[in-house]
Amino acid sequence: MSDYHHLTRRDFVRDGALGALVVGATVSAPLPALSEAAGEKSLVAIVRDEKVQGADNKIDTAVLKKMLDDLVMAVTGESSGAAAWKKLVKPEDTVGLVSTTHLLKTHSELTEAVTAAVKDAGVPADKILSVQGKKALLGQCTALITLPALKAHYLTGISTVFKMYISLGEKPASTYHKDNSGALASIWLEPALKGKTRIVIVDALRPLCAQGPQIDPKYLWNYNGLMASTDPVALEATALKIIMAQRKIVKGEPWELSPPALCVAAADKEYKLGTSDPAKITVKVIGWEKDALV
Amino acid sequence: MAAVTEPTSLVPLRETDGWKLVERKSELVLPKTIFEYMDGAGELYLAFQFRDLHVWQYARDGATTITVEAYRMGSPEEAFGVLSQDLDGEDAKIGRQSLYAAGLLRFWQGPWYFRILSEFETPQTRRVVLSLGQALAAQIPPEGDRPKLLARLPREGLLPQRVHYFHTQICLNALYFFAVENLLGLSEQTEAAMGDYRFDNQPASLLIIRYPDPTSATKACARFREVYLKGLSVSSAPLQLAQLENGEWVGLRLDREYLVLAFRSRSRDVSERLLKAVNLTNGGRGK
Numbered sequence: 001m002s003d004y005h006h007l008t009r010r011d012f013v014r015d016g017a018l019g020a021l022v023v024g025a026t027v028s029a030p031l032p033a034l035s036e037a038a039g040e041k042s043l044v045a046i047v048r049d050e051k052v053q054g055a056d057n058k059i060d061t062a063v064l065k066k067m068l069d070d071l072v073m074a075v076t077g078e079s080s081g082a083a084a085w086k087k088l089v090k091p092e093d094t095v096g097l098v099s100t101t102h103l104l105k106t107h108s109e110l111t112e113a114v115t116a117a118v119k120d121a122g123v124p125a126d127k128i129l130s131v132q133g134k135k136a137l138l139g140q141c142t143a144l145i146t147l148p149a150l151k152a153h154y155l156t157g158i159s160t161v162f163k164m165y166i167s168l169g170e171k172p173a174s175t176y177h178k179d180n181s182g183a184l185a186s187i188w189l190e191p192a193l194k195g196k197t198r199i200v201i202v203d204a205l206r207p208l209c210a211q212g213p214q215i216d217p218k219y220l221w222n223y224n225g226l227m228a229s230t231d232p233v234a235l236e237a238t239a240l241k242i243i244m245a246q247r248k249i250v251k252g253e254p255w256e257l258s259p260p261a262l263c264v265a266a267a268d269k270e271y272k273l274g275t276s277d278p279a280k281i282t283v284k285v286i287g288w289e290k291d292a293l294v
Numbered sequence: 295m296a297a298v299t300e301p302t303s304l305v306p307l308r309e310t311d312g313w314k315l316v317e318r319k320s321e322l323v324l325p326k327t328i329f330e331y332m333d334g335a336g337e338l339y340l341a342f343q344f345r346d347l348h349v350w351q352y353a354r355d356g357a358t359t360i361t362v363e364a365y366r367m368g369s370p371e372e373a374f375g376v377l378s379q380d381l382d383g384e385d386a387k388i389g390r391q392s393l394y395a396a397g398l399l400r401f402w403q404g405p406w407y408f409r410i411l412s413e414f415e416t417p418q419t420r421r422v423v424l425s426l427g428q429a430l431a432a433q434i435p436p437e438g439d440r441p442k443l444l445a446r447l448p449r450e451g452l453l454p455q456r457v458h459y460f461h462t463q464i465c466l467n468a469l470y471f472f473a474v475e476n477l478l479g480l481s482e483q484t485e486a487a488m489g490d491y492r493f494d495n496q497p498a499s500l501l502i503i504r505y506p507d508p509t510s511a512t513k514a515c516a517r518f519r520e521v522y523l524k525g526l527s528v529s530s531a532p533l534q535l536a537q538l539e540n541g542e543w544v545g546l547r548l549d550r551e552y553l554v555l556a557f558r559s560r561s562r563d564v565s566e567r568l569l570k571a572v573n574l575t576n577g578g579r580g581k
Contacts, residue, residue, distance in 0.1 A: 005475065006474065007473065008472060008473040008521065010539065013540045056414060102333040103332060153334065154379075155334070155464060167333070173333070173334070178464060179463075182474070213333075213334045213335050214332065214338075215411065216380070217396040217398050217413060218383070218396040258467060258471045259471045259474075
Protein backbone atom coordinates (compact mmCIF):
# COMPACT_ATOMS: atom_id res chain seq x y z
CA MET A 1 0.00 0.00 0.00
CA SER A 2 1.30 3.47 -0.86
CA ASP A 3 2.38 5.94 1.79
CA TYR A 4 -0.41 8.37 1.06
CA HIS A 5 -2.97 5.80 2.16
CA HIS A 6 -1.63 6.24 5.70
CA LEU A 7 -1.60 10.05 5.68
CA THR A 8 -3.40 11.77 8.52
CA ARG A 9 -3.95 15.37 9.41
CA ARG A 10 -1.05 15.09 11.84
CA ASP A 11 1.35 14.54 8.94
CA PHE A 12 0.25 17.88 7.50
CA VAL A 13 0.49 19.51 10.92
CA ARG A 14 4.05 18.28 11.39
CA ASP A 15 5.10 19.45 7.90
CA GLY A 16 3.51 22.86 8.40
CA ALA A 17 1.63 22.29 5.17
CA LEU A 18 -1.86 22.00 6.55
CA GLY A 19 -4.50 22.53 3.94
CA ALA A 20 -2.16 22.59 1.01
CA LEU A 21 0.02 19.62 0.16
CA VAL A 22 3.07 17.85 1.39
CA VAL A 23 6.07 18.72 -0.70
CA GLY A 24 9.74 18.13 -0.31
CA ALA A 25 12.93 17.32 -2.05
CA THR A 26 12.62 14.38 -4.38
CA VAL A 27 13.86 13.15 -7.68
CA SER A 28 11.89 14.92 -10.37
CA ALA A 29 11.49 13.68 -13.88
CA PRO A 30 9.38 16.03 -15.97
CA LEU A 31 8.01 14.81 -19.27
CA PRO A 32 11.06 14.67 -21.45
CA ALA A 33 10.08 16.54 -24.58
CA LEU A 34 10.53 20.18 -23.71
CA SER A 35 11.67 20.61 -20.15
CA GLU A 36 14.98 22.08 -21.23
CA ALA A 37 13.18 25.34 -21.99
CA ALA A 38 13.23 26.05 -18.26
CA GLY A 39 16.76 24.84 -17.62
CA GLU A 40 17.00 22.74 -14.46
CA LYS A 41 13.73 24.05 -13.15
CA SER A 42 10.28 23.19 -14.42
CA LEU A 43 8.62 26.12 -16.12
CA VAL A 44 4.97 26.96 -15.60
CA ALA A 45 3.77 29.74 -17.87
CA ILE A 46 0.67 31.77 -17.09
CA VAL A 47 -0.78 34.18 -19.62
CA ARG A 48 -3.54 36.51 -18.47
CA ASP A 49 -5.58 39.20 -20.19
CA GLU A 50 -8.43 40.95 -18.43
CA LYS A 51 -10.10 41.60 -21.79
CA VAL A 52 -10.49 37.94 -22.72
CA GLN A 53 -13.94 37.87 -21.11
CA GLY A 54 -16.55 40.57 -21.41
CA ALA A 55 -18.97 41.66 -18.68
CA ASP A 56 -21.24 38.80 -19.74
CA ASN A 57 -18.34 36.32 -19.59
CA LYS A 58 -18.36 35.90 -23.38
CA ILE A 59 -14.92 35.04 -24.73
CA ASP A 60 -13.08 37.37 -27.09
CA THR A 61 -11.58 34.77 -29.44
CA ALA A 62 -8.96 37.14 -30.87
CA VAL A 63 -7.63 37.89 -27.40
CA LEU A 64 -7.73 34.20 -26.54
CA LYS A 65 -5.74 33.27 -29.62
CA LYS A 66 -3.02 35.75 -28.75
CA MET A 67 -2.94 34.42 -25.18
CA LEU A 68 -2.56 30.89 -26.53
CA ASP A 69 0.29 31.93 -28.83
CA ASP A 70 2.09 33.72 -25.98
CA LEU A 71 1.60 30.67 -23.78
CA VAL A 72 3.10 28.08 -26.12
CA MET A 73 5.92 30.45 -27.02
CA ALA A 74 6.79 30.79 -23.33
CA VAL A 75 6.71 27.06 -22.75
CA THR A 76 8.71 26.09 -25.83
CA GLY A 77 11.06 29.07 -26.04
CA GLU A 78 10.09 29.63 -29.68
CA SER A 79 9.63 33.10 -31.14
CA SER A 80 6.20 32.60 -32.71
CA GLY A 81 3.05 30.68 -31.98
CA ALA A 82 3.35 28.79 -35.25
CA ALA A 83 6.91 27.69 -34.49
CA ALA A 84 5.90 26.66 -30.98
CA TRP A 85 3.09 24.43 -32.21
CA LYS A 86 5.41 22.87 -34.79
CA LYS A 87 7.71 21.94 -31.92
CA LEU A 88 4.81 20.42 -29.99
CA VAL A 89 3.25 18.37 -32.79
CA LYS A 90 4.42 16.93 -36.11
CA PRO A 91 2.40 16.51 -39.33
CA GLU A 92 2.63 12.74 -38.98
CA ASP A 93 1.10 12.80 -35.49
CA THR A 94 -2.42 11.72 -34.65
CA VAL A 95 -3.35 14.20 -31.92
CA GLY A 96 -5.88 13.47 -29.22
CA LEU A 97 -7.43 16.48 -27.52
CA VAL A 98 -8.60 15.83 -23.95
CA SER A 99 -11.02 18.49 -22.74
CA THR A 100 -13.26 18.70 -19.68
CA THR A 101 -16.67 17.84 -21.07
CA HIS A 102 -18.79 17.71 -17.89
CA LEU A 103 -19.83 20.35 -15.37
CA LEU A 104 -17.15 23.06 -15.37
CA LYS A 105 -16.23 22.49 -18.99
CA THR A 106 -13.18 23.57 -20.92
CA HIS A 107 -14.26 26.65 -22.87
CA SER A 108 -15.15 25.50 -26.38
CA GLU A 109 -13.34 28.57 -27.74
CA LEU A 110 -10.09 27.24 -26.26
CA THR A 111 -10.57 23.76 -27.70
CA GLU A 112 -11.32 25.30 -31.09
CA ALA A 113 -8.27 27.58 -30.94
CA VAL A 114 -6.00 24.63 -30.10
CA THR A 115 -7.55 22.55 -32.88
CA ALA A 116 -6.90 25.33 -35.37
CA ALA A 117 -3.30 25.74 -34.16
CA VAL A 118 -2.61 22.01 -34.47
CA LYS A 119 -4.06 22.06 -38.00
CA ASP A 120 -1.88 25.04 -38.90
CA ALA A 121 1.11 23.05 -37.64
CA GLY A 122 0.41 20.54 -40.41
CA VAL A 123 -1.66 17.85 -38.72
CA PRO A 124 -4.55 16.84 -41.01
CA ALA A 125 -8.03 17.57 -39.64
CA ASP A 126 -8.95 13.88 -39.62
CA LYS A 127 -5.92 13.18 -37.42
CA ILE A 128 -7.13 15.50 -34.68
CA LEU A 129 -9.44 13.57 -32.39
CA SER A 130 -11.55 14.49 -29.42
CA VAL A 131 -10.76 11.60 -27.10
CA GLN A 132 -12.17 12.46 -23.67
CA GLY A 133 -13.93 9.34 -22.39
CA LYS A 134 -13.15 7.43 -25.61
CA LYS A 135 -10.55 4.85 -24.61
CA ALA A 136 -10.83 3.08 -27.95
CA LEU A 137 -9.30 6.07 -29.74
CA LEU A 138 -6.19 6.23 -27.58
CA GLY A 139 -4.40 3.55 -29.56
CA GLN A 140 -4.45 5.76 -32.66
CA CYS A 141 -3.02 8.78 -30.85
CA THR A 142 0.69 9.47 -30.98
CA ALA A 143 0.27 12.74 -29.08
CA LEU A 144 -2.12 14.08 -26.50
CA ILE A 145 -2.89 17.69 -25.70
CA THR A 146 -4.76 18.05 -22.45
CA LEU A 147 -7.03 20.99 -21.74
CA PRO A 148 -8.41 20.77 -18.20
CA ALA A 149 -10.44 23.47 -16.51
CA LEU A 150 -9.07 24.70 -13.20
CA LYS A 151 -11.27 23.57 -10.32
CA ALA A 152 -11.36 22.29 -6.77
CA HIS A 153 -13.10 18.96 -6.18
CA TYR A 154 -14.88 17.75 -3.06
CA LEU A 155 -13.62 14.17 -3.44
CA THR A 156 -10.04 14.72 -4.56
CA GLY A 157 -9.18 18.26 -3.43
CA ILE A 158 -8.27 19.39 -6.92
CA SER A 159 -9.56 18.17 -10.25
CA THR A 160 -7.40 19.72 -12.90
CA VAL A 161 -4.36 17.99 -14.40
CA PHE A 162 -4.17 14.46 -13.00
CA LYS A 163 -7.88 13.77 -12.84
CA MET A 164 -8.22 14.53 -16.55
CA TYR A 165 -7.42 10.98 -17.62
CA ILE A 166 -9.74 9.31 -15.11
CA SER A 167 -12.20 8.35 -17.87
CA LEU A 168 -9.39 7.07 -20.10
CA GLY A 169 -7.77 4.80 -17.54
CA GLU A 170 -7.91 1.03 -17.31
CA LYS A 171 -9.82 1.04 -14.01
CA PRO A 172 -13.25 2.52 -13.24
CA ALA A 173 -13.26 6.17 -12.19
CA SER A 174 -14.58 5.23 -8.76
CA THR A 175 -11.25 3.50 -8.08
CA TYR A 176 -9.68 6.89 -7.49
CA HIS A 177 -12.29 8.43 -5.26
CA LYS A 178 -12.64 7.91 -1.50
CA ASP A 179 -9.23 6.84 -0.16
CA ASN A 180 -7.36 6.46 -3.41
CA SER A 181 -7.15 9.92 -5.01
CA GLY A 182 -3.38 9.86 -4.52
CA ALA A 183 -3.23 7.27 -7.30
CA LEU A 184 -4.70 9.53 -9.97
CA ALA A 185 -1.29 10.16 -11.49
CA SER A 186 -0.77 6.42 -11.95
CA ILE A 187 -3.21 6.59 -14.88
CA TRP A 188 -0.66 8.71 -16.73
CA LEU A 189 1.72 5.74 -16.63
CA GLU A 190 -0.66 3.22 -18.18
CA PRO A 191 0.56 1.94 -21.57
CA ALA A 192 -2.16 3.65 -23.60
CA LEU A 193 -1.24 7.05 -22.14
CA LYS A 194 2.37 6.97 -20.99
CA GLY A 195 4.65 9.47 -22.68
CA LYS A 196 2.01 10.79 -25.08
CA THR A 197 1.18 14.08 -23.37
CA ARG A 198 2.97 16.85 -25.24
CA ILE A 199 1.55 19.76 -23.28
CA VAL A 200 -1.09 20.47 -20.67
CA ILE A 201 -2.93 23.76 -21.10
CA VAL A 202 -5.14 24.70 -18.14
CA ASP A 203 -8.25 26.73 -18.85
CA ALA A 204 -8.07 29.20 -15.97
CA LEU A 205 -10.42 31.72 -17.55
CA ARG A 206 -13.13 31.25 -14.91
CA PRO A 207 -11.98 28.71 -12.32
CA LEU A 208 -13.87 27.17 -9.41
CA CYS A 209 -12.17 27.30 -6.00
CA ALA A 210 -14.55 25.13 -3.92
CA GLN A 211 -17.30 22.50 -4.00
CA GLY A 212 -16.45 21.28 -7.50
CA PRO A 213 -17.12 19.73 -9.84
CA GLN A 214 -20.73 20.95 -9.62
CA ILE A 215 -20.81 24.63 -10.41
CA ASP A 216 -21.47 26.97 -7.53
CA PRO A 217 -21.07 30.48 -8.90
CA LYS A 218 -20.08 32.02 -5.59
CA TYR A 219 -16.84 30.10 -5.94
CA LEU A 220 -16.20 31.04 -9.58
CA TRP A 221 -14.05 34.01 -10.46
CA ASN A 222 -12.63 35.58 -13.60
CA TYR A 223 -8.94 34.80 -13.39
CA ASN A 224 -8.75 35.35 -17.16
CA GLY A 225 -5.77 33.09 -17.57
CA LEU A 226 -4.29 30.15 -19.39
CA MET A 227 -1.56 28.06 -17.79
CA ALA A 228 0.76 25.52 -19.36
CA SER A 229 3.76 23.38 -18.72
CA THR A 230 5.33 20.21 -19.96
CA ASP A 231 5.75 19.20 -16.28
CA PRO A 232 2.26 18.19 -15.18
CA VAL A 233 3.20 18.07 -11.50
CA ALA A 234 4.61 21.59 -11.46
CA LEU A 235 1.50 22.74 -13.30
CA GLU A 236 -0.89 21.06 -10.85
CA ALA A 237 1.09 22.40 -7.87
CA THR A 238 0.86 25.92 -9.28
CA ALA A 239 -2.84 25.49 -10.04
CA LEU A 240 -3.33 24.37 -6.44
CA LYS A 241 -1.52 27.44 -5.19
CA ILE A 242 -3.93 29.65 -7.13
CA ILE A 243 -6.95 27.76 -5.80
CA MET A 244 -5.69 28.12 -2.22
CA ALA A 245 -5.04 31.84 -2.63
CA GLN A 246 -8.54 32.43 -4.00
CA ARG A 247 -10.09 30.42 -1.16
CA LYS A 248 -8.36 32.75 1.28
CA ILE A 249 -9.83 35.74 -0.56
CA VAL A 250 -13.33 34.22 -0.50
CA LYS A 251 -13.28 33.45 3.25
CA GLY A 252 -11.09 36.34 4.36
CA GLU A 253 -8.84 33.89 6.19
CA PRO A 254 -6.93 30.72 5.29
CA TRP A 255 -9.42 28.11 4.10
CA GLU A 256 -7.88 24.69 3.93
CA LEU A 257 -8.68 22.36 1.08
CA SER A 258 -10.60 19.36 2.34
CA PRO A 259 -9.79 16.70 1.41
CA PRO A 260 -6.22 17.71 0.62
CA ALA A 261 -4.97 17.30 -2.94
CA LEU A 262 -3.01 14.13 -2.32
CA CYS A 263 -2.52 13.50 -6.03
CA VAL A 264 0.01 16.31 -6.34
CA ALA A 265 2.55 15.01 -3.85
CA ALA A 266 1.95 11.43 -4.99
CA ALA A 267 2.54 12.38 -8.63
CA ASP A 268 5.89 13.77 -7.59
CA LYS A 269 7.14 11.36 -4.94
CA GLU A 270 5.55 8.08 -5.97
CA TYR A 271 4.98 8.31 -9.71
CA LYS A 272 7.92 10.60 -10.55
CA LEU A 273 5.99 12.57 -13.15
CA GLY A 274 7.55 15.91 -12.28
CA THR A 275 8.21 18.17 -9.35
CA SER A 276 5.92 19.77 -6.79
CA ASP A 277 8.83 21.45 -5.01
CA PRO A 278 8.36 25.25 -5.31
CA ALA A 279 12.15 25.66 -5.29
CA LYS A 280 12.28 23.68 -8.52
CA ILE A 281 9.47 25.50 -10.30
CA THR A 282 9.74 28.76 -12.20
CA VAL A 283 6.40 30.49 -12.64
CA LYS A 284 6.36 33.04 -15.45
CA VAL A 285 3.36 35.37 -15.56
CA ILE A 286 2.79 37.14 -18.86
CA GLY A 287 0.27 39.95 -19.31
CA TRP A 288 -2.20 41.05 -16.65
CA GLU A 289 -0.46 40.66 -13.30
CA LYS A 290 -3.13 41.91 -10.89
CA ASP A 291 -4.26 39.14 -8.53
CA ALA A 292 -2.17 36.53 -10.33
CA LEU A 293 -2.11 34.68 -6.96
CA VAL A 294 1.28 33.05 -7.51
CA MET B 295 -36.98 8.27 10.00
CA ALA B 296 -40.00 10.54 9.67
CA ALA B 297 -42.77 9.44 7.30
CA VAL B 298 -43.45 11.97 4.57
CA THR B 299 -46.08 12.54 1.94
CA GLU B 300 -44.27 12.60 -1.38
CA PRO B 301 -45.86 14.28 -4.37
CA THR B 302 -45.88 11.98 -7.37
CA SER B 303 -44.53 14.78 -9.53
CA LEU B 304 -43.54 18.41 -9.29
CA VAL B 305 -44.95 20.90 -11.76
CA PRO B 306 -42.55 23.72 -12.53
CA LEU B 307 -43.73 27.13 -13.69
CA ARG B 308 -44.20 27.27 -17.45
CA GLU B 309 -43.01 30.83 -17.66
CA THR B 310 -41.86 33.61 -15.39
CA ASP B 311 -40.53 37.05 -16.23
CA GLY B 312 -40.09 36.06 -19.88
CA TRP B 313 -38.18 32.87 -19.07
CA LYS B 314 -39.88 29.85 -20.59
CA LEU B 315 -39.68 26.18 -19.74
CA VAL B 316 -37.82 24.53 -22.63
CA GLU B 317 -39.59 21.20 -22.21
CA ARG B 318 -42.38 20.43 -19.79
CA LYS B 319 -41.26 16.87 -19.15
CA SER B 320 -38.21 16.71 -16.93
CA GLU B 321 -35.01 14.87 -17.64
CA LEU B 322 -35.03 11.99 -15.15
CA VAL B 323 -31.79 10.87 -13.50
CA LEU B 324 -31.68 7.70 -11.41
CA PRO B 325 -28.95 6.33 -9.12
CA LYS B 326 -27.68 4.11 -11.93
CA THR B 327 -27.45 7.02 -14.37
CA ILE B 328 -26.30 9.81 -12.06
CA PHE B 329 -22.69 9.62 -13.25
CA GLU B 330 -23.81 10.09 -16.84
CA TYR B 331 -25.49 13.30 -15.76
CA MET B 332 -22.77 14.53 -13.40
CA ASP B 333 -19.53 12.64 -13.88
CA GLY B 334 -17.47 12.97 -10.70
CA ALA B 335 -20.22 14.58 -8.61
CA GLY B 336 -22.77 11.80 -8.04
CA GLU B 337 -21.09 10.47 -4.91
CA LEU B 338 -22.36 13.38 -2.84
CA TYR B 339 -26.00 12.54 -3.55
CA LEU B 340 -25.56 8.78 -3.31
CA ALA B 341 -24.21 9.39 0.21
CA PHE B 342 -27.65 10.71 1.22
CA GLN B 343 -30.01 7.99 -0.03
CA PHE B 344 -30.53 9.54 -3.46
CA ARG B 345 -33.73 8.30 -5.15
CA ASP B 346 -34.07 10.36 -8.34
CA LEU B 347 -33.43 13.73 -9.91
CA HIS B 348 -35.65 15.81 -12.18
CA VAL B 349 -34.01 18.46 -14.35
CA TRP B 350 -35.68 21.30 -16.22
CA GLN B 351 -34.19 24.07 -18.31
CA TYR B 352 -35.48 27.59 -18.79
CA ALA B 353 -34.40 29.87 -21.61
CA ARG B 354 -34.94 33.40 -22.73
CA ASP B 355 -33.82 35.01 -25.97
CA GLY B 356 -30.29 36.27 -25.69
CA ALA B 357 -29.87 35.18 -22.09
CA THR B 358 -28.14 32.32 -20.35
CA THR B 359 -30.02 29.19 -19.38
CA ILE B 360 -31.45 28.60 -15.93
CA THR B 361 -31.28 25.00 -14.73
CA VAL B 362 -33.66 23.59 -12.13
CA GLU B 363 -32.59 20.39 -10.38
CA ALA B 364 -34.98 18.64 -7.96
CA TYR B 365 -33.31 15.81 -6.05
CA ARG B 366 -35.54 13.36 -4.20
CA MET B 367 -33.63 11.95 -1.25
CA GLY B 368 -34.57 9.14 1.14
CA SER B 369 -36.01 11.44 3.81
CA PRO B 370 -36.11 15.07 4.95
CA GLU B 371 -33.09 14.34 7.14
CA GLU B 372 -31.12 13.31 4.06
CA ALA B 373 -32.25 16.39 2.12
CA PHE B 374 -31.02 18.58 4.98
CA GLY B 375 -27.77 16.61 4.99
CA VAL B 376 -27.04 17.49 1.37
CA LEU B 377 -27.64 21.19 1.99
CA SER B 378 -25.52 21.09 5.14
CA GLN B 379 -22.42 20.20 3.13
CA ASP B 380 -22.10 23.89 2.22
CA LEU B 381 -23.91 26.41 4.39
CA ASP B 382 -22.64 29.64 2.85
CA GLY B 383 -25.20 31.98 1.31
CA GLU B 384 -28.04 34.27 2.30
CA ASP B 385 -31.33 33.02 3.65
CA ALA B 386 -33.83 33.27 0.76
CA LYS B 387 -36.69 32.17 3.03
CA ILE B 388 -37.78 29.38 0.69
CA GLY B 389 -38.63 25.87 1.87
CA ARG B 390 -37.42 24.65 5.25
CA GLN B 391 -33.97 26.16 4.79
CA SER B 392 -32.54 27.97 1.82
CA LEU B 393 -29.29 29.56 0.73
CA TYR B 394 -28.81 31.91 -2.21
CA ALA B 395 -25.57 33.30 -3.57
CA ALA B 396 -24.36 34.60 -6.94
CA GLY B 397 -27.11 33.00 -9.02
CA LEU B 398 -27.52 29.67 -7.22
CA LEU B 399 -30.48 28.90 -4.95
CA ARG B 400 -30.31 25.76 -2.80
CA PHE B 401 -33.02 24.64 -0.42
CA TRP B 402 -34.72 21.60 1.08
CA GLN B 403 -38.34 20.82 1.81
CA GLY B 404 -39.63 17.38 2.74
CA PRO B 405 -37.36 14.79 1.13
CA TRP B 406 -36.47 17.17 -1.73
CA TYR B 407 -33.26 19.10 -2.21
CA PHE B 408 -33.19 21.75 -4.94
CA ARG B 409 -30.48 23.52 -6.93
CA ILE B 410 -31.65 26.30 -9.21
CA LEU B 411 -28.76 27.80 -11.12
CA SER B 412 -28.27 30.80 -13.32
CA GLU B 413 -24.59 30.78 -14.13
CA PHE B 414 -24.64 34.48 -14.97
CA GLU B 415 -26.44 36.49 -12.32
CA THR B 416 -28.43 39.64 -13.04
CA PRO B 417 -31.15 41.28 -10.93
CA GLN B 418 -33.65 39.66 -13.28
CA THR B 419 -32.22 36.15 -13.12
CA ARG B 420 -32.15 36.45 -9.33
CA ARG B 421 -35.89 37.23 -9.35
CA VAL B 422 -36.57 34.34 -11.70
CA VAL B 423 -34.50 31.84 -9.73
CA LEU B 424 -36.27 32.76 -6.49
CA SER B 425 -39.72 32.62 -8.17
CA LEU B 426 -39.04 29.17 -9.56
CA GLY B 427 -37.95 28.00 -6.13
CA GLN B 428 -40.98 29.43 -4.37
CA ALA B 429 -43.33 27.75 -6.86
CA LEU B 430 -41.73 24.35 -6.30
CA ALA B 431 -41.53 24.67 -2.51
CA ALA B 432 -45.24 25.48 -2.39
CA GLN B 433 -46.04 22.05 -3.87
CA ILE B 434 -44.30 20.05 -1.15
CA PRO B 435 -45.90 19.46 2.26
CA PRO B 436 -43.63 20.84 4.99
CA GLU B 437 -43.43 17.49 6.80
CA GLY B 438 -40.24 16.15 8.24
CA ASP B 439 -37.57 17.85 10.23
CA ARG B 440 -33.85 18.20 10.61
CA PRO B 441 -32.11 15.07 11.94
CA LYS B 442 -32.75 14.54 15.65
CA LEU B 443 -29.09 13.78 16.22
CA LEU B 444 -28.38 17.49 15.71
CA ALA B 445 -30.23 18.23 18.95
CA ARG B 446 -27.45 16.49 20.84
CA LEU B 447 -24.96 19.20 19.86
CA PRO B 448 -24.57 21.48 22.91
CA ARG B 449 -25.99 24.93 22.20
CA GLU B 450 -23.52 27.06 24.09
CA GLY B 451 -21.02 28.52 21.64
CA LEU B 452 -22.55 26.70 18.65
CA LEU B 453 -22.60 28.61 15.36
CA PRO B 454 -26.16 27.89 14.16
CA GLN B 455 -25.19 28.13 10.48
CA ARG B 456 -22.34 25.66 10.90
CA VAL B 457 -24.21 22.45 11.64
CA HIS B 458 -23.69 19.45 9.37
CA TYR B 459 -25.26 16.01 9.04
CA PHE B 460 -23.90 13.05 7.10
CA HIS B 461 -23.12 9.35 7.11
CA THR B 462 -19.93 8.56 5.24
CA GLN B 463 -16.23 9.28 5.12
CA ILE B 464 -16.35 11.30 1.89
CA CYS B 465 -18.66 13.81 3.55
CA LEU B 466 -16.50 14.08 6.66
CA ASN B 467 -13.38 14.53 4.56
CA ALA B 468 -15.02 17.31 2.57
CA LEU B 469 -15.77 19.12 5.83
CA TYR B 470 -12.74 18.21 7.91
CA PHE B 471 -9.89 15.89 6.98
CA PHE B 472 -8.64 13.55 9.69
CA ALA B 473 -7.08 10.81 7.57
CA VAL B 474 -7.14 9.08 4.22
CA GLU B 475 -8.12 5.86 5.97
CA ASN B 476 -11.67 5.61 7.27
CA LEU B 477 -10.47 5.55 10.87
CA LEU B 478 -13.90 6.23 12.34
CA GLY B 479 -15.59 3.39 10.47
CA LEU B 480 -18.17 5.68 8.87
CA SER B 481 -20.67 4.04 6.54
CA GLU B 482 -24.25 4.25 5.36
CA GLN B 483 -25.16 2.64 8.69
CA THR B 484 -23.66 5.43 10.78
CA GLU B 485 -25.04 8.92 11.23
CA ALA B 486 -23.00 11.91 12.22
CA ALA B 487 -23.71 15.44 13.41
CA MET B 488 -20.96 18.02 13.36
CA GLY B 489 -21.00 21.54 14.71
CA ASP B 490 -18.55 24.41 14.74
CA TYR B 491 -18.18 26.50 17.89
CA ARG B 492 -16.64 29.76 19.05
CA PHE B 493 -15.44 30.35 22.58
CA ASP B 494 -13.67 33.65 23.27
CA ASN B 495 -13.34 34.02 19.50
CA GLN B 496 -11.41 30.75 19.28
CA PRO B 497 -12.67 27.89 17.08
CA ALA B 498 -13.69 24.44 18.25
CA SER B 499 -15.64 21.62 16.61
CA LEU B 500 -17.63 18.68 17.82
CA LEU B 501 -18.52 15.47 15.99
CA ILE B 502 -21.14 13.04 17.32
CA ILE B 503 -21.30 9.68 15.59
CA ARG B 504 -23.99 7.10 16.20
CA TYR B 505 -23.06 3.55 15.21
CA PRO B 506 -25.43 0.63 14.63
CA ASP B 507 -24.18 -0.99 17.84
CA PRO B 508 -21.76 -0.40 20.75
CA THR B 509 -19.22 -2.86 19.33
CA SER B 510 -18.80 -0.78 16.18
CA ALA B 511 -18.37 2.40 18.24
CA THR B 512 -15.76 0.76 20.46
CA LYS B 513 -13.85 -0.54 17.46
CA ALA B 514 -13.82 2.88 15.78
CA CYS B 515 -12.65 4.57 18.97
CA ALA B 516 -9.80 2.10 19.32
CA ARG B 517 -8.71 2.51 15.69
CA PHE B 518 -8.80 6.29 15.91
CA ARG B 519 -6.67 6.20 19.06
CA GLU B 520 -4.28 3.69 17.55
CA VAL B 521 -3.63 5.66 14.36
CA TYR B 522 -4.50 9.31 14.89
CA LEU B 523 -3.29 9.65 18.46
CA LYS B 524 -0.29 7.39 18.00
CA GLY B 525 2.68 8.44 20.10
CA LEU B 526 0.73 11.06 22.05
CA SER B 527 -0.01 11.08 25.74
CA VAL B 528 -3.73 10.34 26.01
CA SER B 529 -5.70 10.78 29.23
CA SER B 530 -7.77 7.85 30.47
CA ALA B 531 -11.45 7.27 29.77
CA PRO B 532 -14.14 8.49 30.05
CA LEU B 533 -12.68 11.61 28.37
CA GLN B 534 -9.65 10.63 26.30
CA LEU B 535 -7.73 13.82 25.52
CA ALA B 536 -4.48 14.41 23.67
CA GLN B 537 -2.68 17.49 22.42
CA LEU B 538 -1.43 17.54 18.81
CA GLU B 539 1.88 18.95 17.65
CA ASN B 540 0.23 22.25 16.67
CA GLY B 541 -1.26 22.79 20.13
CA GLU B 542 -4.81 21.72 19.25
CA TRP B 543 -6.59 19.21 21.48
CA VAL B 544 -8.44 16.14 20.34
CA GLY B 545 -10.86 14.52 22.76
CA LEU B 546 -12.87 11.30 22.61
CA ARG B 547 -15.87 10.15 24.59
CA LEU B 548 -17.29 6.68 24.04
CA ASP B 549 -20.77 5.94 25.34
CA ARG B 550 -22.53 2.78 24.18
CA GLU B 551 -23.19 3.23 20.43
CA TYR B 552 -22.00 6.85 20.45
CA LEU B 553 -18.55 8.21 19.82
CA VAL B 554 -18.02 11.94 20.39
CA LEU B 555 -14.96 13.83 19.16
CA ALA B 556 -13.94 17.34 20.17
CA PHE B 557 -11.29 18.91 17.97
CA ARG B 558 -9.81 22.18 16.63
CA SER B 559 -9.69 23.82 20.05
CA ARG B 560 -6.43 24.99 21.57
CA SER B 561 -7.98 24.76 25.01
CA ARG B 562 -8.12 21.52 26.93
CA ASP B 563 -10.82 23.05 29.10
CA VAL B 564 -13.03 23.87 26.09
CA SER B 565 -12.56 20.36 24.68
CA GLU B 566 -13.52 18.79 28.01
CA ARG B 567 -16.54 21.05 28.44
CA LEU B 568 -17.79 20.23 24.95
CA LEU B 569 -17.41 16.50 25.44
CA LYS B 570 -19.20 16.61 28.80
CA ALA B 571 -22.00 18.84 27.52
CA VAL B 572 -23.22 16.31 24.96
CA ASN B 573 -26.42 14.76 26.24
CA LEU B 574 -26.51 11.15 25.14
CA THR B 575 -29.39 10.09 27.37
CA ASN B 576 -32.44 11.52 25.55
CA GLY B 577 -33.45 12.26 21.99
CA GLY B 578 -31.71 11.09 18.85
CA ARG B 579 -33.01 9.19 15.87
CA GLY B 580 -35.27 6.32 16.75
CA LYS B 581 -35.62 7.34 20.38
